Amino acid sequence: MAKRIDVQDLDIYYGKFKAVEGVSMRIEPRSVTAFIGPSGCGKSTVLRTLNRMHEVIPGASVDGQVLLDDKDLYAKDMDPVAVRRTIGMVFQRPNPFPTMSIFDNVAAGLRLNGVKNRKVLSETVERSLKGANLWNEVKDRLDKPGAGLSGGQQQRLCIARAIAVSPEVLLMDEPCSALDPISTLAIEDLIHEIKEKYTIVIVTHNMQQAARVSDRTAFFNLAATGKPGKLIEIDDTQKMFNRPSEKATEDYISGRFG
Amino acid sequence: MSASTPKQGRPDAAAEDVRTLEATPSCSATRVVERDAEPAGPAGNPRNEGASGHKSGGRAAADVAARIIMWGAFVLAVIPLVWILWSVVSNGLELVGSPRWWSDDAAGTSARRPGGGALHAIVGTLEMAAVTALIAVPIGVLTAVYLVEYGRGRLARLVSFMVDILTGVPSIVAGLFIYAFWVTTLGGQRIPFAATLSLVLLMIPVVVRSTEEMLKLVPNELREASFALGVPKWKTIVQVVLPTAFSGIVTGILLGLARVMGETAPLIILAPYTKYLQGDLFANLMATLPTMINDNRTEVTQAAIDRAWAASLTLILIILAFNLVGRLIARTSKVKA
Ligand SMILES: Nc1ncnc2c1ncn2[C@@H]1O[C@H](COP(=O)(O)OP(=O)(O)OP(=O)(O)O)[C@@H](O)[C@H]1O
Numbered sequence A: 001m002a003k004r005i006d007v008q009d010l011d012i013y014y015g016k017f018k019a020v021e022g023v024s025m026r027i028e029p030r031s032v033t034a035f036i037g038p039s040g041c042g043k044s045t046v047l048r049t050l051n052r053m054h055e056v057i058p059g060a061s062v063d064g065q066v067l068l069d070d071k072d073l074y075a076k077d078m079d080p081v082a083v084r085r086t087i088g089m090v091f092q093r094p095n096p097f098p099t100m101s102i103f104d105n106v107a108a109g110l111r112l113n114g115v116k117n118r119k120v121l122s123e124t125v126e127r128s129l130k131g132a133n134l135w136n137e138v139k140d141r142l143d144k145p146g147a148g149l150s151g152g153q154q155q156r157l158c159i160a161r162a163i164a165v166s167p168e169v170l171l172m173d174e175p176c177s178a179l180d181p182i183s184t185l186a187i188e189d190l191i192h193e194i195k196e197k198y199t200i201v202i203v204t205h206n207m208q209q210a211a212r213v214s215d216r217t218a219f220f221n222l223a224a225t226g227k228p229g230k231l232i233e234i235d236d237t238q239k240m241f242n243r244p245s246e247k248a249t250e251d252y253i254s255g256r257f258g
Numbered sequence B: 001m002s003a004s005t006p007k008q009g010r011p012d013a014a015a016e017d018v019r020t021l022e023a024t025p026s027c028s029a030t031r032v033v034e035r036d037a038e039p040a041g042p043a044g045n046p047r048n049e050g051a052s053g054h055k056s057g058g059r060a061a062a063d064v065a066a067r068i069i070m071w072g073a074f075v076l077a078v079i080p081l082v083w084i085l086w087s088v089v090s091n092g093l094e095l096v097g098s099p100r101w102w103s104d105d106a107a108g109t110s111a112r113r114p115g116g117g118a119l120h121a122i123v124g125t126l127e128m129a130a131v132t133a134l135i136a137v138p139i140g141v142l143t144a145v146y147l148v149e150y151g152r153g154r155l156a157r158l159v160s161f162m163v164d165i166l167t168g169v170p171s172i173v174a175g176l177f178i179y180a181f182w183v184t185t186l187g188g189q190r191i192p193f194a195a196t197l198s199l200v201l202l203m204i205p206v207v208v209r210s211t212e213e214m215l216k217l218v219p220n221e222l223r224e225a226s227f228a229l230g231v232p233k234w235k236t237i238v239q240v241v242l243p244t245a246f247s248g249i250v251t252g253i254l255l256g257l258a259r260v261m262g263e264t265a266p267l268i269i270l271a272p273y274t275k276y277l278q279g280d281l282f283a284n285l286m287a288t289l290p291t292m293i294n295d296n297r298t299e300v301t302q303a304a305i306d307r308a309w310a311a312s313l314t315l316i317l318i319i320l321a322f323n324l325v326g327r328l329i330a331r332t333s334k335v336k337a
């Protein structure tokens, strides 16, 4: 469980458009890495290349290497479906399956991958919901539709769904941007708890959140619109927020950007 | 459509904003149009002046004129509808109300002998509809899945174009095409199954287009959520996308069926009418409601004309029932338009 990710000289394209250029970084296991940077600099794009979700978009392609504990995710014989099973993802907007109950939503990953044993399923569902701090709120209505929960609960449901397939890495793209401060805190607490077991990467526009939850922070920027985004620097969050090596990072973090 | 949006689901705040933003320019656009229309109307119409406080007379007149035109158009459209319904119901109700109508075929009736039943035609129509659906639905739904989930580039455009062409094929052409294919080329008989094939041709484009629309309404986020769990694409489609769109797809199918059940031309060409209950699609003759109407219509006696009216009413009732079921299922829809 919890693996290291090494990104080496990654260029990311949407068709002919080069969205991100020359990203190299190491993401440590059992830690939280935050991606920050202005809108459009390619944070989501980089995140989605880490579990090969990028190539779902027609015309999208990648050049470079992403290593998961020295295994190249983009090797010829690597199955993208297997990669996504190992590296889970939580999206900006909560997206529970509308046709499924709370239970079925959490069980979806296992079920869709062929697990039928009811005992295994219900144990996993309980463990995942507890892991996502949602168990107490929903344990009496597991058979109710997942879409009937509040936004914050839905997002925690999505986190439960993602950890139910026991991934090694969890990617989160602005998981709190649609949530109120209390749900946000609940999810931040959750991130604190589960980082013991997973490698977590989180994209956020909220500097305080990055400072609160992450161990390391990566700052992305782009020279101008239409130019590819770049990784400016990545370092310990403490250092990034107190004395970053790059002027651009300091400007962005202190709000003197643009 | 916009009126029903608030009830359905909860569009995210951003989309809501866009909608209000869009509403504003279109309002001002109407205002501009009204202002343009002003000089055309009688400048100071005294009757309308006081009617609405801040409207100028010209604008109020334009408003009244537009209202009259719209209501006029509405009434014009409704009159024939009500008229048709009224004639069919008043002329057909007596026979349709008799128990024999639903339990007997037309054996023993003739142009002079009134009464008889329509069971043979009802069975024929429902049976053909069922077989048509059996063939057209898998083809149509799978084509739609291909177009929405897989189709890229030339082949997809070609398929889509073919579906468009098929949509525009008149039913008699579909009937003649199958006749040319089945009878002339293959040397087969005119049998009800051949008529069913031409109904399939007419139904496929309806199913493809409605299924396509429903699949497009399934948010991409659900597909991505499924992919991110490590679920292969085909399983995502079968277990996430299709169930989400299910009720919409079923509705589309029922509406499509309702449409083909009324088609007459291919049946006249390929499935000659019989008065007897005959449920074999591969036999020579088979009754359906449209051909029963057609057969009785050609007689001049009151007995036959009554039967034609009653068969019409029966067909309308069956199609109405399909439409109602379709609408009921649409209510349970998981994806919101
Ligand atoms: N599906 C797509 N097709 C084409 N270009 C895209 C697509 N998604 C993103 N891009 C482009 O890639 C670049 C990076 O986008 P990305 O979504 O990664 O930015 P981001 O840093 O996540 O921004 P935000 O903070 O607003 O979410 C942008 O220029 C964007 O226009």
Ligand SMILES: [Mg+2]
Binding pocket: A043, A044, A045, A173, A203
């Ligand atoms: Mg983003």
